[in-house]
Amino acid sequence: MSNKERIKNLLTQESEKLLNCVHCGLCLDQCPTYKLTGNESNSPRGRLAMWRAQNEGRADSKELVQHYTSECLGCLACETACPANVPYGEILMEQRQQQYEETGKLHPQVKIVAGLTKKPGLMKAATLPVRIMRNFGFSPDPLIPTGKTSLFKSSFKHAINNNQQLAETKEKVRFFTGCHTENFYPEINFATLDVLKANGIEVEVPASQQCCGALHEHTGLHDKDELDKKNCDVFDQQIDVPILTNAAGCGLSLKHALKSPVKDVLSYLGERDLTQPKRKQTAKIFIDMPCHLYHGQGVQKIPQNVLEAIGEDIHYAPSCQDCCGAAGTYNIEKAENSTKIIDGKVEFLNEYKGQEIIITTANAICMQQWHAAVKRNFPHENFKVKHIISLLAENYT
Numbered sequence: 001m002s003n004k005e006r007i008k009n010l011l012t013q014e015s016e017k018l019l020n021c022v023h024c025g026l027c028l029d030q031c032p033t034y035k036l037t038g039n040e041s042n043s044p045r046g047r048l049a050m051w052r053a054q055n056e057g058r059a060d061s062k063e064l065v066q067h068y069t070s071e072c073l074g075c076l077a078c079e080t081a082c083p084a085n086v087p088y089g090e091i092l093m094e095q096r097q098q099q100y101e102e103t104g105k106l107h108p109q110v111k112i113v114a115g116l117t118k119k120p121g122l123m124k125a126a127t128l129p130v131r132i133m134r135n136f137g138f139s140p141d142p143l144i145p146t147g148k149t150s151l152f153k154s155s156f157k158h159a160i161n162n163n164q165q166l167a168e169t170k171e172k173v174r175f176f177t178g179c180h181t182e183n184f185y186p187e188i189n190f191a192t193l194d195v196l197k198a199n200g201i202e203v204e205v206p207a208s209q210q211c212c213g214a215l216h217e218h219t220g221l222h223d224k225d226e227l228d229k230k231n232c233d234v235f236d237q238q239i240d241v242p243i244l245t246n247a248a249g250c251g252l253s254l255k256h257a258l259k260s261p262v263k264d265v266l267s268y269l270g271e272r273d274l275t276q277p278k279r280k281q282t283a284k285i286f287i288d289m290p291c292h293l294y295h296g297q298g299v300q301k302i303p304q305n306v307l308e309a310i311g312e313d314i315h316y317a318p319s320c321q322d323c324c325g326a327a328g329t330y331n332i333e334k335a336e337n338s339t340k341i342i343d344g345k346v347e348f349l350n351e352y353k354g355q356e357i358i359i360t361t362a363n364a365i366c367m368q369q370w371h372a373a374v375k376r377n378f379p380h381e382n383f384k385v386k387h388i389i390s391l392l393a394e395n396y397t
């Protein structure tokens, strides 16, 4: 059944269950947009009431419903808090699809990116200037950190090289590269492959894999069905071999689409005896949990053995379970709200001025959001932002 059909079915046949909000309000204090505005319409309960009114033909203003639907981050913190198991994320997706059908409105930048995700070769070429600039120490955008990266090499080739160096293979996995990480930060994917190699794991990177469709899901574009079908054809041939990701959003989107088991690489490593790393990080490290890992996939902690392999001075950042404000395309479409949300989250770093600090997360999009906020708020401090898997890879190499 297609995504669209599935949601339509849910809404028509199971509308009572879907719209089973008992108005208890337990989700309000977990909702970043409610905390930011104090406005009931900008809360999960308010949005659910508005959508129900719209479905029943009672909504006062279509424009207001569209506005508050677009204000939602899709972070799913309300689902975690909800005692009535209201499937908020599914309802949001349906509302966004309906809204896109009615208005056809899409942020121009999002439109370009959504188009590129369906043409991997073109995306690789179009993002080459970004990789070149990063390599030479220039940020093409405040969100994008500089750093040594590969200009042309792909994860597909990197995995083949790594597999050839494996003396003994303990297990085999498949790796989903994610078009954003693969094109903007291929070094994070290489770090993932290197950690797996250090632990004797052979990795296949299927060359014909497609974008996971998370961006399309966020914005209401129907292209997700087409991408899901192609990824099912690529991955669901061998459902006994796990698929690993290092991007929480891709992981959640793939879990919606595939029969094969999809796991975040950190959870996968957490279930194994890890090879002892050569060194450990010495800086104080704060972890922020991506909302699509914490709320979407239910992974609320980084496994203890992974933390021990990284360093000794590791802590969860305050409000680490709250969305950083990046949420799919939110930091493009709602830049002002997005900035306020992340600036609130970085405030705790005031206590650590003058110290060497690493802020780490498990999704390149969240990493960008933190990077921009740290640079904006603490330009002269020794605060670095890195993906968790990159820290682990540094320890092994």
Ligand code: SF4
Residues within 6 Å of the ligand: 030, 031, 032, 033, 034, 042, 043, 044, 047, 071, 072, 073, 074, 075, 076, 077, 078, 079, 088
């Ligand atoms: S998904 Fe996040 S932003 Fe949207 S209503 Fe739920 S908690 Fe609020």
Ligand code: SF4
Residues within 6 Å of the ligand: 020, 021, 022, 023, 024, 025, 026, 027, 028, 044, 045, 048, 078, 081, 082, 083, 084, 085, 086
């Ligand atoms: S927690 Fe669930 S039932 Fe309670 S107001 Fe929020 S969505 Fe409704």
